Amino acid sequence: MLRLDGVSKIYRVGAFGGRELRAVSGVSFDVNPGEVVSLIGESGSGKSTLGRMVLRLTPASEGTITFDGTDVSAIRSRKAYYRQVQGVFQDPFSCYNPVFKADRVFAMIKQEYFPEMGRAEWRDRVESSLDGVRLDPGQVLGKYPHQLSGGQLQRMLIARALMLDIRLLVADEIISMLDASTRIDVLNLLGDLRARGLGILFVTHDLSLGNYVSDRTVVLRRGRIAEMGPTDRVFGNPLHPYTRTLLDSVPRLHTKWADEEPAAGQTPCPFHDRAPDTPVRSDLAEAEKEHYVACAGSGACPAAKETA
Structure with a gap:
């Protein structure tokens, strides 16, 4: 469905x-129907830039x-493209004009895509869309943004996107501003949408959320892919030092800082240690089936130092 090939x-x-800033x-990867692909990395790694390009x-x-x-x-x-591809962003409050009622976001969709639809039919469509994201139309329609919670506003934006029968959703940090109880509701909603065949590009810096929701994970570092593959393999067997550093930085609920063990020593770079007949995809080596890893770089990779 969606494919990125050597995108810069x-x-x-x-x-x-x-001067140039890359x-x-x-970057190369794809998103298939009914699949969630997470873009993970620290701030400035290029995640949101990729989402904006898509x-x-x-x-x-x-x-x-x-x-x-x-x-x-x-x-x-653009209208034809946005009928199939939509985005929902980090701050739901910035997507609403505070002087208008929140359901004006639906009126804008009607004006642009459904100008000939009757009022009664349109209201039924809006209410059906809200039901699909677990919102009670009677509690959210006719309210101003400040009268609704961040979770309600975010789900209204998802409902707006779904009114166009989209096939791909770019979800850029859509739950980073929500409280823990609301986050799980939105994540479970994304899981339901995936089950219906929607492809989702899930942009996040939160590894635990990416692990919870995604089928495949793309780890970005300084605008390049450091590691990529099925989520269980990337998280269960991280091969790139940067991926291991990210995973080590995730707080553990029952662990104190004082109890943490020091980080393990540097291991050889799997990019250079691959077997001679192992396929290479651009600057990524297939360390195991569908699990790709980049060179650790001259600062961390002994093999890279030898070949520099």
């Missing part, structure tokens, strides 16, 4: 744009992004 994003920075460099909010500098085999940059009608 380069910004011109400095005085008169004299926010994303040579949503055509910013163009790719290099590489291609295709949807059903069609280059998204060549799709002339």
Whole structure:
């Protein structure tokens, strides 16, 4: 369905744009129907930039992004593309105008995509969409944003996206501002949507959430893929030092700082230690079936130092 092939994003920075900043460099992965793919990494790793490129909010500098085999940059009608691909972002409050009632986000969809639909039919469609995200229409319709919780506002945005019968949802940090009890509701909602065949690109810096919801995980470091594969393999057998560092940084509920063991010593780089006939995908080596890892880099990889 969605495929990224060698995608890069380069910004011109400095005085008169004299220098280049590579926010994303040579990223390749795909998202299939009924699959959740998590983009995981620290702030500044390129996660949101990739999401914005998929949503055509910013163009790719290099590489291609295709949807059903069609280059998204060549799709002339943005409206046709957004009927199938929608995004929901981190801060639900910023998506609403505080002087208008919250359900105005649905009115904007009607004006753009369903101008000829009758009022009664439209209200039934809105209420059905809200039921699909576990919201009571009577409790949220006609309310101002400040009268609703962050979880309610976020689910209304998801309901708005679903009114277009979309096939791909870009979920960019959609639960980072929600409390713990509301987070699980939104995550379970995403699980239900996946079961209905919706593909989801789940952008997060929270590893526990990515592990909970995703089928495959892409770990980004400085705009490049450090590790990629089925979530259980990436989390169960992390091979890149950066992935191990991220996992070691996750707080454990029943562990105190004072009880933590010191980090293990550096292990050889699996990129260089692969068997000679192991396939290489771009700058990623297949360390095990469908589990790809990048070189650890000259600062951490003994093999890289030897070949430098």
